[in-house]
Amino acid sequence: MRISTQGSLYRLAKRLSIGRGLRYLDLWARYLWRRGQSRLDAHRGRLPGADLTAPATAIAEADMTTAKRMTVASWFPLDLANSRLHRALLASIAEARPDLSLSEAKLNCIARLKRGNDLAVVVDELVASGETAETINTALYVHLLRRLPAPSELPMIGSRHPRHALLAIRSGDEYRKQGRKMLAS
């Protein structure tokens, strides 16, 4: 019943001392192959990207523990907003109630909004990704007002820019009354 997590580095070190010559040859062969590919790419004008991305900056500036946490979370992101389960339940309801018109795209938008820290940024990203105003605005209604747009609101839902819809919802009485207060002091 033992756990076999250890020893990979040890085995690696052993590998270095056993068959070292062959390994060295292999190393050179791979290196030359990769370098050749790289030169070819450069001739074709496919230079590798070199911009310092936001995650790189964040990692570079973090302490080791934080960097490890960020690294693990980058491959295995946590759903701390509980959006996955919420989406699954909504999807189940949407299947039984097609009259709600809660499409996959709308459900995805709701989940994205729920996960986002800054709704304006998420809305911009959704717009940039080509989502329609109807989809994003419906998702905003569900997320911020916990209701679907009323029939009388549908023309506006389909035409209003989502950033404007976001502003309008947040400045409205209904949002203030039953809006999404996240935390109590």
Next chain:
Amino acid sequence: MLYIDVGNTLRGGLRTGIQRVVRSLAFELASQARSSTKLIVYDPAASRYFALTEPELIRSADSLANIGPESRAYFDLDGFAEGDVWFEPDSTWTEPLNRGALFRQLKAKGVIVVVLNHDAIPVILPEVCHPNTLVSFAEAIADHLQYADYALTTSAGVDRDLRQLARRFLGRDMTTRVIKLGADFETAAPIGEGESSFAAAFPELAGLNYLLSVGTIEPRKNHALLLQAFDRLEAEDAALVIVGRKGWMSEALLARLENHPHYGHRLFWYSAIGDEALLSLYRHAFATVLPSQYEGYGLPAVEALSQGCVTLVSDAGSLPEVTQGHAAVFTTGDGEAMFAILDRLYREPSYHAELKAAATGFRPTGWREAGRAVAAALDDIASGASHDFSAPLRQMVFLSVQAEVLDLSLASVRANLDFIDRIVVLTSPEARDAIAAVATRHFPKAVVLTDDAVAGVDIPTDHQARNTWLRKQLYAQDAVEPNFLAADEDYLALRPLERGCFQQFDVHRAYYFLEDMGTWLAGSPRATSFDRGMRNAWRLLREAAYPARGFASHQPQVINKSLVNEIFERLVVDAESAAINEWSLYFNVASQLYPHHFLTKPYCTLGWPMRTGDWLPEMAPHEAAFENYYAESYEAGGLFAGLSRLGDLEAKTCRTLEALTLARRAEIEASGAHVPGMLAVVVTPETLKFISAGTVLAGARNVRRILLSNGAGDGAAIAGKLDMFVAEPGGAVVRGESVDLGEICWMPLLPPETPGLYLIRFFATLDSGARLEARGLLTVIADMEPQ
């Protein structure tokens, strides 16, 4: 302190259905334990909660408008303390405060979250619900399923539904307790006992034998079916009284009611009446009928029976359960069956008398009694009294398949843990005889169980899943005592320890080796079963708002039997989902629920890790007492070579700490000229970026981890091959490594033996076809420490 959120009931101002339950239950709870219970309401205008200064207000105040400033004691959530209980009996899906955010905040403070689930109708039967209810309920029930530590349910049917939802949508179960609701009208008196009083209040019903239907006008209540049956009744004195406010999707039915030829003569709709009037209506009704498509509880049926009223119910949801055989039951939606019973009731007085006798025999629960039962349940949850943390610790429970190693381990237990006088060992059928021989040599009354006997044939093959699943089955066995030391065969005790190291009265010590499982990079670039178990436990715990320390400390740990069974029952539902680190699962949840029964401490194990190069412990073993035994450690070149397996604690500790110091020096701690810094590669679908800071100590023994970070955001999949090369300034390549991108978090760098400035190059070929490259410099300095 018990906090009961009653805001929605006071906000809505209703007194029926869930609101009746909330008002009655909350009043009883607050009255019975006034000093330790607060009835609280969220005030969106103030962004704060306030407590009602008088419990009576929950019964007397119609709405928030009736609660003046003098009756509101505002408080901040900062005031919550570990072990407090948050109880949510209300229909909170329309509450202003987001429940998920609230629960996360409460759980971060160590508050136990308990919800009362009345039903899950919007998910189970969405066809009959208002669209906005569906939308808001979905979010609320998601938060209940994800975050609630315990759920109280109003019937076995609701209990079953809720747990099925958790399994279906979350792959987990819920820890639930079924409670009984009250059915009495404590604050109400009937309008008058005599017929004359009733006739005065309801003159339109004089001389009629009316059927009574109580409930909001909405499709689920199935009023249409009842109306159909009523239309077919031939009895001239038959009438139908519908009590309930106008609900959703009810326009057609209301039009049918109001245009009915008997409307106002033999057909009546009372949209808003008080408790007194309702009580009288029950008492004078010919029969009460609930033809619902589903009921989580069916309070009107229970109320009707409590008043001795003949009662008919559909067999939907919990109605047969809560009426306990005292009502006539017909198949849901079978109008013919319902009509047949009604027709017979009017035609055969003896049949009516028979059902009347059945109703009279019904023994309802009163709200006071219900309140006492719920208070007891909440008190038990808060105190953990039922878990018996103080039962004597004298038993060890092992998983073992290697008799030779178990022999060593038991010898160490015999020598050092003298409070242990009995053991249980779970082993494979093949190893049983050898294990039993060893176990009984050390402990003559040892109990040896086999995998197939406790877990059947459905045992996972994955190492972690197998261990967790086997432990779940093992811990439920009769042979296991209320508190026990759980161990693997290779945990050696190296010095005498007293029981107090694990259990002091009702406090259990839990030993952790990692502050945050979210920093677990895995012991190898290729994740093992153990690594996946750690990761799964971390994900499950953090997403459910529990702490996520690593408790897989590879040393014996004290476990409470009933609590571990409760936690595993909830979070390890089947063999397939068992790939979760069981130690971390238990101790994180248990110490969150019962902080006063757990004391967490850094681990005290040598040999974990076997080598510091395998993974770098963030903390040194504290006051070492155990060893995670590896035979390889005693071989030439091993950390404990030349030392005694069951002794030499001091030498082993010294060697461990020295190795740890060396490893930390290479990667974490600055020493002399060496300034260790971050080595990382960020990969996106379009870019590869190398990050390097500080110096690298020369030599393979100073292995470094290059963090591999997925920069695509939101965990988007990136797969492919990544090659790393370290080359001298002249171009000669001296080191290299190759890994498969996917889910790995790091790759090893074995530093060159010779100090100097090196070029480090990375080439990635992604599955998308993209070829990416990054490069940087490594400053390798001499390692002055002796080998």
